[in-house]
Amino acid sequence: SSELTQDPAVSVALGQTVRITCQGDSLRNYYASWYQQKPGQAPLLVMYAKDTRPSGIPDRFSGSSSGDTASLTITGAQAEDEADYYCNCRDSSVNQWVFGGGTKLTVL
Amino acid sequence: QVQLVQSGAEVKKPGASVKVSCKASGLPFTRSWVHWVRQAPGQGLEWMAVINPRGDTMVYAEKFQGRLSVTRETSTGTVYMELSRLRSEDTAVYYCTKDNSLHDAAWWFAPWGQGTLVTVSS
Numbered sequence: 001s002s003e004l005t006q007d008p009a010v011s012v013a014l015g016q017t018v019r020i021t022c023q024g025d026s027l028r029n030y031y032a033s034w035y036q037q038k039p040g041q042a043p044l045l046v047m048y049a050k051d052t053r054p055s056g057i058p059d060r061f062s063g064s065s066s067g068d069t070a071s072l073t074i075t076g077a078q079a080e081d082e083a084d085y086y087c088n089c090r091d092s093s094v095n096q097w098v099f100g101g102g103t104k105l106t107v108l
Numbered sequence: 109q110v111q112l113v114q115s116g117a118e119v120k121k122p123g124a125s126v127k128v129s130c131k132a133s134g135l136p137f138t139r140s141w142v143h144w145v146r147q148a149p150g151q152g153l154e155w156m157a158v159i160n161p162r163g164d165t166m167v168y169a170e171k172f173q174g175r176l177s178v179t180r181e182t183s184t185g186t187v188y189m190e191l192s193r194l195r196s197e198d199t200a201v202y203y204c205t206k207d208n209s210l211h212d213a214a215w216w217f218a219p220w221g222q223g224t225l226v227t228v229s230s
Binding site for chain 2: 029031033044050054098101102
């Protein structure tokens, strides 16, 4: 089965731009989705189909994909963006889905 | 707007089974594929399984084969996740979430249930 690799932790200064990446072979065939999770809360969808934001997600969140890597970019990070971020994709080698290990975003 | 509501927290002994339910209010849920995802304390999200609307097609993550059963009531769309032969490592929050897809190229999970904490302890 395939894996999705994320950096365990990333930090960004308040108001600056940060990119969170997700790498895996399945991303060559399928688009990633991205989830934000704050302590004690259920995950929240923030991006899907490469660059589509659900209703209610601020436009400072954007998505992109190239080759085996998907990215979630926050332009002008806010304190409330501090959270864990997970990517997910269908596993092209088996009929299953897989999550990345998650990236803990700290806003300084 | 669809909201998913899960059953309450459970405490189980090692070797026992647990069954968690997931029901929806709002838009029709009976036509939706539904996934189960779990999260152990301090750990990441782990995909477990998916079930189709008719309840006759289930796909399980390899590590749960033989221990996990996902079913649903077709009349109400309520989905159940039953994990057997529990061990301490199964202590986690279990989530149900609705499948969404586009052109067999993109899948995403929304909304999510509130989560059900299952504690396995002797």
